[in-house]
Structures are given as C-alpha cells and as structure tokens.
Amino acid sequence: MPTSPTIATVSSHSALQIMKGAKDEGFNTLLICDKKREKFYKRFNLVDEFLLVDEFKDILDEKIQKQLNDKNCVLIPHGSFVEYIGGRETMRVNVPMFGNKKVLEWEADRRKSYEWFKKAGIKVPHSFLKPDEIDRLTLVKLFGAKGGRGYSLVKSSEEFKEKVGHFDSEKMQLQEYILGTRFYPHFFYSPLTGENELTGIDLRYESNADGLPRMPADFYMAPTYVVTGNFPITMRESLLPDVFEIADKLTETSKKLFPPGLTGPYSLEMVCNDKLELYVFEISARIVAGTNVGIPGSPYSYLKYGKEMSMGRRIAMEIKKAISENRLDDVVS
Amino acid sequence: MPTSPTIATVSSHSALQIMKGAKDEGFNTLLICDKKREKFYKRFNLVDEFLLVDEFKDILDEKIQKQLNDKNCVLIPHGSFVEYIGGRETMRVNVPMFGNKKVLEWEADRRKSYEWFKKAGIKVPHSFLKPDEIDRLTLVKLFGAKGGRGYSLVKSSEEFKEKVGHFDSEKMQLQEYILGTRFYPHFFYSPLTGENELTGIDLRYESNADGLPRMPADFYMAPTYVVTGNFPITMRESLLPDVFEIADKLTETSKKLFPPGLTGPYSLEMVCNDKLELYVFEISARIVAGTNVGIPGSPYSYLKYGKEMSMGRRIAMEIKKAISENRLDDVVS
Amino acid sequence: MPTSPTIATVSSHSALQIMKGAKDEGFNTLLICDKKREKFYKRFNLVDEFLLVDEFKDILDEKIQKQLNDKNCVLIPHGSFVEYIGGRETMRVNVPMFGNKKVLEWEADRRKSYEWFKKAGIKVPHSFLKPDEIDRLTLVKLFGAKGGRGYSLVKSSEEFKEKVGHFDSEKMQLQEYILGTRFYPHFFYSPLTGENELTGIDLRYESNADGLPRMPADFYMAPTYVVTGNFPITMRESLLPDVFEIADKLTETSKKLFPPGLTGPYSLEMVCNDKLELYVFEISARIVAGTNVGIPGSPYSYLKYGKEMSMGRRIAMEIKKAISENRLDDVVS
Structure with a gap:
C-alpha cells in the first residue's frame, strides 16, 4: 500500500465511533452506507466519502470490492457487519479487513467457541x-x-x-443459570505489542428484560433480551486481574487454534456471582456496540493512555503504528 | 443590545451547567437565587452576580424584571423555572428568554401536545x-x-x-402501556443552521420505581415516579436515524403550529419495545435535568463537535453566534 | 520531609486511580503489591516502584514501614486497605497516612458512627x-x-x-427500611481551605441484588449485596444543597468528636424516598471504590475545577498544596 489507507466501515452499530477515531488519527474515511441512512451520517460530518448501497450485502459484489481496493481501504468489521453479511460471506470479502477473519467461525459456532473456552481453561456455565x-x-x-x-x-x-x-x-x-451482575469488558489485543488492553466496560440495556422490573409482579411476561443501549460501568478493581487473565488465556489459546489468533477489538460477556466468581458466557470477536459508552474515552483507557481513547480511535492508532513499522499485514487479514 | 448580554437563570435544575457553559463561552453570569441556596451555588464559583429572591415567583415582579433588563440579561428557562413560575406566567415575563416561549403552552397541555405529535406523524402510545x-x-x-x-x-x-x-x-x-426500555435523548434545534443536534441521552432514576425491584415481590407497593437523578446512556446506533427523524418531524411541524416553532434545547421521553419500535410519550421543550449527565460532554456531542460540549455550553454558543450574525432576535423571544 | 514525598498505596480498590492522580500531579509512586497482582498493575505503567508482599498485612511489619519511611512515603488508605489490615491495626501503622486516622474507629463501630450522625443532626433510618x-x-x-x-x-x-x-x-x-433510590456522593474535605467539595456520585452495582430483578418472581431468592461495580450518576440539582449541608454537619461535628476531624476523601450512603427526603445509612471515611467512575473526571469535579479531576488526583493536589504551604502535617496523620 503506497499511500495512506482509507478507513472504511458499514453504516450501523459503531460506525460513528470508527469514523471519528479514524479522523482523530488523521485518516481519510469512507462509509458503505445504506441509502436511507445517508442523511443521518451526514449530520456528524465524519465521513469523507459515502459509498451508497441498497443493502449491506452489496459489499459481496466484486465491483464494490474493487472500488474499495482502488481507494486503498481497510475495512473495520463490526457486529452489524457480520450479522447482515454473514460470517462465512464476510470471510470471502476480498478487501483488507482489520483483525483476523478466521475468528469469525470460532465466534459464530457455539460448539467451536465452547471448545476455545475449554482449551483456554476459563470458567463457563455448566x-x-x-x-x-x-x-x-x-x-x-x-x-x-x-x-x-x-x-x-x-x-x-x-x-x-x-x-x-x-x-x-x-x-x-x-x-x-448464573445469578449475578453482568459486565461486558472491551479488550484490544495488539499483535504489534503482544498485549491485551482494557479500553472500557459497559452493561447492556435490554428490551424488554430491563423494563419488566418496573411493572407489578402480577403482570409478569417472559423476558426478551434485545439490546437497545448501553450503560458505562466500572468493575471492582480486585476483579480486574482475573478479567485480564481470562483475556490472556483466550488470546494465547487462539494463536494455536487459528493462527495468528484473535487480534484487535473484542468483548466478553461475563456474570459475577455473589462469591465474586466470574463466568464467561460469550465472546464477540470484533468491536462491540457497547464501546460507544467509551466515546471519547473511558476510565480504563484514560488510565492506560492518559488521554481520550475510544476503541474506534485505538483501531486507527494500531493501523497507523503498523504502517510506520511496515507491519500492516500483521493487523489485517 | 449594545454590550454583550449576561446569561441568567434560576437556582435549580440545570443552573450549574448553564452558568458553567456561559462562563466557558466567555459570558457574564447572573443567578436569580433562592436565598437559602446562595451558599450552595457559591461553592462552585460560576456566578458573577447573585440576585437573591425569597421565592422564584418574584421574577414576575416588574422591578426584578427591570433589573434583569438593565443588566442586559438573556434568561435561560429550565424545567424548574417553568414548574415554579407556571407556563402562562412565564410567557408574561418581559425579559428576553432563550427559545420560543410559545412552545410552553403546547408542551404543558396534554391535548395540544397530542395534536402536535399527531400532526408530526410520530408514533405515540394509543x-x-x-x-x-x-x-x-x-x-x-x-x-x-x-x-x-x-x-x-x-x-x-x-x-x-x-x-x-x-x-x-x-x-x-x-x-x-408500552413495555420496553426508556430513553431521554437531548436535542438542540438551531434556528441559525436549521438543524437538529443530539447532545446526549440519559435515563431517569426514579423514586420509588427504581428502588422497588430490589425488594421481594411480596412487599409490593404501587410505584411512584419522582425523578431523583439520571444515568448517562448510549442508544443502539441503528435506532438513531429514527430518533432524528422524529425530532425533524416535531421541529418542522412546530414551525406551522406556532412560528417560528420549537427552537433551542428540548428532550423526548421514549420507550423502545423489543421489536425496536420507538414510542414518544412526552416532549420537554426546554433544557432537561438529564443533560447534567453530559457535563462536560457526552459521546454524541463529542462526535458532533470533537470537543467537550454540554447543553449549557451549546446554549451559550448559540447566543454568541447569534450576536456575531446580528440575529439575537431569532434565538430569544 | 526534605524531598518531595512518594505517594503509596496498596494494590486493590482504587489503587490505579490513586497512582494515576499522583503521576498527573508530578509525584513518584510506590505500590505495596500482592505478588500475584504485579503483572496486572504493570500493564498500566503508573507505578514507579513495586514493594512486593505476600499479603497486605505485611505492612504491619516494621521493616516494611522503615522502607516506606526511607522513601518518604505518604500512604493513601482505601477501603480494601482498611478491610484487610483492620481498623485498629491501621492506626498503628507508623508511616504518614493521608487523612485523620482517628476517623477509622468512628467509621467502623456502628454505635460510634450512629452517635456521630445523631450529634450532627442528620436524618438516619429509625x-x-x-x-x-x-x-x-x-x-x-x-x-x-x-x-x-x-x-x-x-x-x-x-x-x-x-x-x-x-x-x-x-x-x-x-x-x-427506606424505599427509594440510592446515591453515593463522594466528598473531599480540605483542611487547607475548610471546604467540602463534591467530586462525583456513583451507584453501586451489587451481586446478586441487581441480577435478581431480571428473573421471574417465582424464582425468588434472598438478595445479597456484594459490590461488584459502580455506575456514574447525577443527582437532581435541588437535592444537592441538602447533600452539602449534611456533609458540612458531619465534618463540623467530627472536629469536636475527634480533632482535627474528618479530612480528605469520604462518601455517604444515601437513600432518597419519593418525597425527596434524604436518609444517610453509612459513612465511608476514606476514598471509596465508586470514585473509579470519576476517572478522569465527573460532572461535579468539572463544574468545580473546569478540568479533569478524579478523587485520586484531588488527593495528590492536596498533598502538593500542603507542601507548598508547609502544612503537610495538617493533611496526614
């Protein structure tokens, strides 16, 4: 890649954060944008170029991919990206993508992620x-x-x-069923430094599960768990060494299961019971929407960087560093 | 107004934020202050001048209004301002007031606000x-x-x-009754740019409704909904285009119903069900206390401005811009 | 103390914040660190010197205390510090400690803290x-x-x-039992200025009490209240004058009960009922873990200081100011 890459993503989920982080680190930005959402994203003035599509799946079109490659794009996949395009289809996209695409099949398949957790030796619900x-x-x-x-x-x-x-x-x-408090810590694993970093923690705000408790018990309905938003939260400091140990086990194991392993942003779904034991329920092996609570930064990214650092910006920073070290291939796939 | 105006408000609700925002933008500040609260507001060192009153209604006194006009004040009305002084009485206050006073009768009267919502074509509970x-x-x-x-x-x-x-x-x-998650997005409509801006989102923390769920169900009591505080929160990004569309419909319709329509800060009370449908319950057509979670800024104001921007500061910024464009009459009434 | 002191604390609770605050104010830092946690604290690069111990109680060892005194340390006690070492034992530690150690026995003994509250004339549950x-x-x-x-x-x-x-x-x-919303305001009382400052407010996130409401009522279990994390929160502005008045009463009374009284960071556990009456349940007379939500700052510290100011940094700032005024003895004991 001779010239500086353009950072690109799809118009949903954490796109505003990704675009803003890219701008803060000096990159050009491109948004693959659902036509109906163009007006919305224009309000924030963070996108240098819009690539309008009828639906997100259009990204599987080779002409679109050629356009992205002509513009020297690095694609940042996020939760909606994977959900709308599909894990397997995402792996076929022939544009440099941030992180290791192989993780998508380990994340999406419950049996595979269970195998990963078991090999890593972390505590999961029975x-x-x-x-x-x-x-x-x-x-x-x-x-x-x-x-x-x-x-x-x-x-x-x-x-x-x-x-x-x-x-x-x-x-x-x-x-x-593990009764306790839920936490969604956001990690970034840098293949350039070999380190896990905690950039923030959120709690999901789910409809209708988080609306039900405000109703009298005799109106009970079965809860649903549709994520509608996120709260910023901090975690008891004495739990954090355990949380990092879990993260280290997962990234180390991933290097053996699907080299070079899990890289870039990811998040864990955890429950903490009243004996302060942590259980891992799920891994999201890309930027999660909960990182939006950490715009422009979080307590943890401030402790690490001494300045504002969202996950979107952390991604852009990694690309910049990789370019300067001539190691872009280590951070994309 | 020959000299720079003084930004004034009443000692409650979001007064600290309004005073701080005014100072950050270089204005002098005046607080119409309940005598019993003077000590409290002095702790923060944000008020250049205190106008002590026995009760907030004293602002209806012509002598007080003359003092405010002599000092070239622009009054920022907030929720407690309107509640203590009364919507109709507020309209009689003869001091330049930020925003369009006419909105107060549309906000306060349930039938009128329902008419407004219907004309705007937004989804409300049946x-x-x-x-x-x-x-x-x-x-x-x-x-x-x-x-x-x-x-x-x-x-x-x-x-x-x-x-x-x-x-x-x-x-x-x-x-x-719409079962789901509640959101209170904070908007600012600028008559200078003709745009709606999202400056933050909060969730209200209500007594005793938010204390009840921690009790065993057999101690059930009827919930009450007295707002005692606010949580910062972010909203699923794919819902935000809808939220902005609702805001646009409301401000556009308001221009016809009570020209020049709703201007300045306002907030919507929304519920999101588990099909991700948004219902609007109420509009607060002035700065809401929930904006206090966005001091000094919020994820959304950072995405828009790239720096710290509370609603209080956004108001002061608008007044400053209006003065520089010689359009102060467009932002006060 | 001829040279600038080193700020020291114990590896848990709010240690990251204390270390970061000290660095931000230009101090050297030392962490008395559980060997198993060294790796964790090294990730944040905030500690100039690690003093590794097998258990926190080792701080009662005179050799350790000599090391700390040789390095000119000021110890910052936090909740885990007091919990692991014990209130009485903490009082025997012969190293300058931030705040007034005498408060520990008033905080730990329910009868004594009740006497303190009564003398202060604040509202407590019956x-x-x-x-x-x-x-x-x-x-x-x-x-x-x-x-x-x-x-x-x-x-x-x-x-x-x-x-x-x-x-x-x-x-x-x-x-x-007071039904309502809970608030944990964080105060700092400065003996240098004689003022109480509000640096932030949090809400505790407790296992399993905050997990239970998401379960159907027929699976009811007795709640437990183990603190696992904290949410940032703001409080209705019209309640804050009362909150400060309570704080003033407590610090003034403490000067008579155990001179020079409560100094430095502390927090109150409060419940607000639906008549907006505030009840005080407990006082934590040192930095609380909930202050971690205020890294790098909170709405309230921004209103007071106009910049980022965590409790950890506020402590370091006080030590710096005391040194410059030659009054270090007034802020340590």
Missing part, C-alpha cells in the same frame, strides 16, 4: 446434555433465537418436562 | 377514550398527579372496573 | 430497640454479615417472630 441431569437453576436456550425469545428458566428435570416438554438437542441448550 | 375499549395493558394516568401517584395498570375493562371503578374523562387518561 | 416496636417495613441486619447475607425484611413484630424468631440485640439491628 451445560447439561439432557434434561435428566438438571440439578440447579437452568436456562433452556434455543439456538438462533433472536433476542432470547422462547427461552425458559427451570429448576429441575420435572420442571423442564412441565414447562418445555420434549428435548431437542439440535435446537436447545441447557445452560446453568 | 389512548383509549373509555374503559370498554381497553384491549391490552393500559396505564390509568391521573392528570396533574405528582410523580405518578395513584396511577394504575390494568389489562382489561373488567380489571379497570375492579381496580379503578368510575371513569372520569376529565381527570383520567387511559394510555396503552 | 432503629427499633426490640421487635415489639416494629411498626413499619424493617430490615433485620446481622452485624458483620458479609454482603448482607442473612438479612430479612419484615413488616411487623408478628412477621419478625415468624421469619426470624429470637431477637439477639448483640447480633441484630432492626433498621427502618
């Missing part, structure tokens, strides 16, 4: 193989259910039969 | 005209009830009869 | 002397219970007998 094994509070999860619709909570195998009935191992997961 | 129509979860609201005291939640017309009894259309409103 | 007196919602607290385990909520003396049974005044406290 999974029961069949209803007869249920001996504690258990969440019956449906694979692929949007926003947790149809999930059930049961205390015993009897209650499973009563509430759910037939067990279909292809469609259901029986996961130990 | 209102039933009589109990027989109730076919879903419905909140029985009492007009003028402080903090939601005496509100009831009912599922059907039968339950209405049982729980509430007689229906008095002069005193009660039957409003569809 | 304590019943025996179950027969219970005439409203009452929390049965067990002295020394970690995280509120074993607490019960009862409505009447009958319910007390049913749920709890025998009353043991040595082990139990019968405290009126």
Whole structure:
C-alpha cells in the first residue's frame, strides 16, 4: 500500500465511533452506507466519502470490492457487519479487513467457541446434555433465537418436562443459570505489542428484560433480551486481574487454534456471582456496540493512555503504528 | 443590545451547567437565587452576580424584571423555572428568554401536545377514550398527579372496573402501556443552521420505581415516579436515524403550529419495545435535568463537535453566534 | 520531609486511580503489591516502584514501614486497605497516612458512627430497640454479615417472630427500611481551605441484588449485596444543597468528636424516598471504590475545577498544596 489507507466501515452499530477515531488519527474515511441512512451520517460530518448501497450485502459484489481496493481501504468489521453479511460471506470479502477473519467461525459456532473456552481453561456455565441431569437453576436456550425469545428458566428435570416438554438437542441448550451482575469488558489485543488492553466496560440495556422490573409482579411476561443501549460501568478493581487473565488465556489459546489468533477489538460477556466468581458466557470477536459508552474515552483507557481513547480511535492508532513499522499485514487479514 | 448580554437563570435544575457553559463561552453570569441556596451555588464559583429572591415567583415582579433588563440579561428557562413560575406566567415575563416561549403552552397541555405529535406523524402510545375499549395493558394516568401517584395498570375493562371503578374523562387518561426500555435523548434545534443536534441521552432514576425491584415481590407497593437523578446512556446506533427523524418531524411541524416553532434545547421521553419500535410519550421543550449527565460532554456531542460540549455550553454558543450574525432576535423571544 | 514525598498505596480498590492522580500531579509512586497482582498493575505503567508482599498485612511489619519511611512515603488508605489490615491495626501503622486516622474507629463501630450522625443532626433510618416496636417495613441486619447475607425484611413484630424468631440485640439491628433510590456522593474535605467539595456520585452495582430483578418472581431468592461495580450518576440539582449541608454537619461535628476531624476523601450512603427526603445509612471515611467512575473526571469535579479531576488526583493536589504551604502535617496523620 503506497499511500495512506482509507478507513472504511458499514453504516450501523459503531460506525460513528470508527469514523471519528479514524479522523482523530488523521485518516481519510469512507462509509458503505445504506441509502436511507445517508442523511443521518451526514449530520456528524465524519465521513469523507459515502459509498451508497441498497443493502449491506452489496459489499459481496466484486465491483464494490474493487472500488474499495482502488481507494486503498481497510475495512473495520463490526457486529452489524457480520450479522447482515454473514460470517462465512464476510470471510470471502476480498478487501483488507482489520483483525483476523478466521475468528469469525470460532465466534459464530457455539460448539467451536465452547471448545476455545475449554482449551483456554476459563470458567463457563455448566451445560447439561439432557434434561435428566438438571440439578440447579437452568436456562433452556434455543439456538438462533433472536433476542432470547422462547427461552425458559427451570429448576429441575420435572420442571423442564412441565414447562418445555420434549428435548431437542439440535435446537436447545441447557445452560446453568448464573445469578449475578453482568459486565461486558472491551479488550484490544495488539499483535504489534503482544498485549491485551482494557479500553472500557459497559452493561447492556435490554428490551424488554430491563423494563419488566418496573411493572407489578402480577403482570409478569417472559423476558426478551434485545439490546437497545448501553450503560458505562466500572468493575471492582480486585476483579480486574482475573478479567485480564481470562483475556490472556483466550488470546494465547487462539494463536494455536487459528493462527495468528484473535487480534484487535473484542468483548466478553461475563456474570459475577455473589462469591465474586466470574463466568464467561460469550465472546464477540470484533468491536462491540457497547464501546460507544467509551466515546471519547473511558476510565480504563484514560488510565492506560492518559488521554481520550475510544476503541474506534485505538483501531486507527494500531493501523497507523503498523504502517510506520511496515507491519500492516500483521493487523489485517 | 449594545454590550454583550449576561446569561441568567434560576437556582435549580440545570443552573450549574448553564452558568458553567456561559462562563466557558466567555459570558457574564447572573443567578436569580433562592436565598437559602446562595451558599450552595457559591461553592462552585460560576456566578458573577447573585440576585437573591425569597421565592422564584418574584421574577414576575416588574422591578426584578427591570433589573434583569438593565443588566442586559438573556434568561435561560429550565424545567424548574417553568414548574415554579407556571407556563402562562412565564410567557408574561418581559425579559428576553432563550427559545420560543410559545412552545410552553403546547408542551404543558396534554391535548395540544397530542395534536402536535399527531400532526408530526410520530408514533405515540394509543389512548383509549373509555374503559370498554381497553384491549391490552393500559396505564390509568391521573392528570396533574405528582410523580405518578395513584396511577394504575390494568389489562382489561373488567380489571379497570375492579381496580379503578368510575371513569372520569376529565381527570383520567387511559394510555396503552408500552413495555420496553426508556430513553431521554437531548436535542438542540438551531434556528441559525436549521438543524437538529443530539447532545446526549440519559435515563431517569426514579423514586420509588427504581428502588422497588430490589425488594421481594411480596412487599409490593404501587410505584411512584419522582425523578431523583439520571444515568448517562448510549442508544443502539441503528435506532438513531429514527430518533432524528422524529425530532425533524416535531421541529418542522412546530414551525406551522406556532412560528417560528420549537427552537433551542428540548428532550423526548421514549420507550423502545423489543421489536425496536420507538414510542414518544412526552416532549420537554426546554433544557432537561438529564443533560447534567453530559457535563462536560457526552459521546454524541463529542462526535458532533470533537470537543467537550454540554447543553449549557451549546446554549451559550448559540447566543454568541447569534450576536456575531446580528440575529439575537431569532434565538430569544 | 526534605524531598518531595512518594505517594503509596496498596494494590486493590482504587489503587490505579490513586497512582494515576499522583503521576498527573508530578509525584513518584510506590505500590505495596500482592505478588500475584504485579503483572496486572504493570500493564498500566503508573507505578514507579513495586514493594512486593505476600499479603497486605505485611505492612504491619516494621521493616516494611522503615522502607516506606526511607522513601518518604505518604500512604493513601482505601477501603480494601482498611478491610484487610483492620481498623485498629491501621492506626498503628507508623508511616504518614493521608487523612485523620482517628476517623477509622468512628467509621467502623456502628454505635460510634450512629452517635456521630445523631450529634450532627442528620436524618438516619429509625432503629427499633426490640421487635415489639416494629411498626413499619424493617430490615433485620446481622452485624458483620458479609454482603448482607442473612438479612430479612419484615413488616411487623408478628412477621419478625415468624421469619426470624429470637431477637439477639448483640447480633441484630432492626433498621427502618427506606424505599427509594440510592446515591453515593463522594466528598473531599480540605483542611487547607475548610471546604467540602463534591467530586462525583456513583451507584453501586451489587451481586446478586441487581441480577435478581431480571428473573421471574417465582424464582425468588434472598438478595445479597456484594459490590461488584459502580455506575456514574447525577443527582437532581435541588437535592444537592441538602447533600452539602449534611456533609458540612458531619465534618463540623467530627472536629469536636475527634480533632482535627474528618479530612480528605469520604462518601455517604444515601437513600432518597419519593418525597425527596434524604436518609444517610453509612459513612465511608476514606476514598471509596465508586470514585473509579470519576476517572478522569465527573460532572461535579468539572463544574468545580473546569478540568479533569478524579478523587485520586484531588488527593495528590492536596498533598502538593500542603507542601507548598508547609502544612503537610495538617493533611496526614
């Protein structure tokens, strides 16, 4: 890449933050933009060039990819990017993409991510193989259910039969319910320094689960878990060494499972019970929307950098550093 | 106005923010201050001049107004200002006031604000005209009830009869209950640029509604909704284009209903259900206390301005710009 | 102290913030560090010197204290410091410690802190002397219970007998339950200026109490209150004059009870009911972990200082000012 790359992403999720971070580090920006959203993104004056599309999947079109490559783009994938385009399709996109694309299949497939967690030796909620094994509070999860619709909570195998009935191992997961507080720490793993950095922590604000508690109990409805926003939050400092150890185990293990492993931004879904034990539920192996609470910075990025540093800016900083060290290939795939 | 105006407000609500914003933009500040609160406001060293009063209503006194005009004041009305002085009385205050005073009667009168929302074509919760129509979860609201005291939640017309009894259309409103997450986005409409800007978002922290969920369900009490504080929050980015569209519809419609329409700071009370549909419940057509979470700035004001920008400062910036463009009359009334 | 002191603390709680604040004000830093946490604290690059220990109690070792004194250290005690080392033992530590050590016994002993509150004339929840007196919602607290385990909520003396049974005044406290919203304002009292400053406000995020409301009511479990994190929050501005008045009463009274009284950072645990009345439950007479939400600053510290100012930095600033005024003895003990 002879000239400085253009930082590009798709018009949703954390695009404002990514564009702003790129501008703060001196890059040109390009937004692959749903036509209906052009007006919205123009309000913030952060995009140097709009590439208007009818739908996000148009990015799979070779002509679009050629345009992006002609402009020397580095694509920043985010949650909506992967969701709308699909994990496998994303891997076929022939434009330099920030991070290691191979992680997408390890993140998307529950069995693979479970294998990853197990090899890393981190604490996860117990999974029961069949209803007869249920001996504690258990969440019956449906694979692929949007926003947790149809999930059930049961205390015993009897209650499973009563509430759910037939067990279909292809469609259901029986996961130990961990009661506690939720945390979504945001990490950045730099292949240039070999270090995990904590850039912030958020808590998801979910509809209707976070609206239900304000209603009288006799109006109870089954909760759904559609993420609608995020709160900034800090975590008890004595838990953070454990959180970093979990992060280190995950990135180290990933180097063996899919070299060069997990790089760039990612986030963990954690629950902390009242014995201060941390359980990992999920990994999101790209920038998460919760990082929006850390614009322009968070307590943790300030402690690390002594200045404002959002995840979007951290990404741009890494690209800049990689270029100056002639190692761009180490941060894109 | 030959010399630079003094920015003035009343000692409550968001006064600290307004004073600080004015100082940051280089204005002199004056606080119309309840005598008992002088000590408190002096702690922050943001007020150049205190005008001590026994009660906020003293501002209706012509002598006080003359003093304010002699000092070339621009008054910034906020929620407590309007609440203590009264919407109609506020309209009689003969001192230049930031924003368009006419909006106060459209905001205060439920029927008028409903008309405004309908003309703007935005989604609001359904209102039933009589109990027989109730076919879903419905909140029985009492007009003028402080903090939601005496509100009831009912599922059907039968339950209405049982729980509430007689229906008095002069005193009660039957409003569809929208289950979901609440958001209070803060907007600033600039008549100088013709644009809506998002300066932040908060979530209200209400007593006792937000204390109740920590109690066992068998101690259930009827919730009340007295605002005691605010949390900073971010909203799912893909919802923001809708939020801006709602804001645009409201400001455009307001230009026809009460020219020059809604200008300056305002906020919407929104609920997002688990289908990601947004409902508007109320508009607060002046600076809201929730903007205090955005001192010195918020993620959204940083994305827009690239620096710290509270709503208080945004107001002062508008006055400064209006003066430099010789258009002060366009931002005050 | 001929040369500039080194700011020292113990590796937990708010140590990152204290170290960062010290660096921001130009001090050298030393961390008395649990060996297992060295790797964690090295990630942030805020510590000039590590003093590795096997356990925090090693600080009671005279050799360690000599090392600290040779390096001209000022120790900043925080919540974990006091918890792990013990209030009485902390008082024996022969190294200059920020604040007035005498406060530790007034904070730790419920009877003494109750006496302090009473003398200050601040509103606290009512304590019943025996179950027969219970005439409203009452929390049965067990002295020394970690995280509120074993607490019960009862409505009447009958319910007390049913749920709890025998009353043991040595082990139990019968405290009126105040339903409302919780606030933890962070104060700094400067003996150099004689003023109370508000540096921020947080809300504690507790396991499992804040996880329970997301479960169906029929899975009810007794809540526990283990602090796992903190949210930033702002408080209704019209409540703040009352909050400051409470703070002033507490610091003024403390000067008589244990001269020179409470100095430096402290925090109050407050509940606000739906009549906007504030009750004080507890005082933490040193830096609280909730101040971590105010890194690098909070709305309130910005209003006061016009720049980023965490509690950790405020402490360092006070030490710097005391040195320049030759009054270090007034801020340490």
